[in-house]
Amino acid sequence: MTANTDKPSRPGMKFGRTSEFTLFFKAKPGHGKLIREVFERPGFEDRRKEMSARIGTLHDARWVLFDDDTCLMSATNFDGDWDAYIDDFAAQIPEIFDTILEHTGDYPGIKDPDIKDHIVAHQATACSYFRTIPDTTVKDLQKALRVQDAFQRLLDEAN
Structure with a gap:
C-alpha cells in the first residue's frame, strides 16, 4: 500500500485510514521547565490514558521539547478526518x-473560533509516513483484542 496522493483538505499525510499530525511551537522564554512539569505532575499518566x-x-x-x-x-x-480530530480534542479533552x-x-486556546487556523499555521506535513497495518483503526484494534481475549478464555475453559 502506498500513501494517499490525493491533496488533503488539511496538512498531514494519510496512509490507509490513519493520518499523521505534527505541530511545532516556540515555547515562551523560560517556559520549557513549566511544560516539562505538566508531564511530571502526579496522576498525569493516568489522565493521559483516560483522555x-x-x-x-x-x-x-x-510531545518533545528541543x-x-x-x-x-x-x-x-489518528483515524479519520483532520477537522473531526480537532473537534474531538476541543470537545473531549480541551484541558490537555x-x-x-x-x-x-x-x-489562543482550544475554544477559540480560529484554533484550526492556528494549528494549521504550526503544522508540518511529514516527508514520509508509514504504518504497519494502515487500514486498521483504533476501534478495530480494540475489537480484535476483545475477540482474542474471549477466544483465549474459551480455550482456557476447554482445558
Whole structure:
C-alpha cells in the first residue's frame, strides 16, 4: 500500500485510514521547565490514558521539547478526518492542549473560533509516513483484542 496522493483538505499525510499530525511551537522564554512539569505532575499518566480513551481515534502521541527547551513538537497518528480530530480534542479533552500550549507563543486556546487556523499555521506535513497495518483503526484494534481475549478464555475453559 502506498500513501494517499490525493491533496488533503488539511496538512498531514494519510496512509490507509490513519493520518499523521505534527505541530511545532516556540515555547515562551523560560517556559520549557513549566511544560516539562505538566508531564511530571502526579496522576498525569493516568489522565493521559483516560483522555486517549475519550478521543477514541488516537493511535499514539509524542510531545518533545528541543533546542534547549525553546521549541515544542507534538506528533500524533489518528483515524479519520483532520477537522473531526480537532473537534474531538476541543470537545473531549480541551484541558490537555490548553495546559501545555499556554506556554507557547500566541496560543489562543482550544475554544477559540480560529484554533484550526492556528494549528494549521504550526503544522508540518511529514516527508514520509508509514504504518504497519494502515487500514486498521483504533476501534478495530480494540475489537480484535476483545475477540482474542474471549477466544483465549474459551480455550482456557476447554482445558
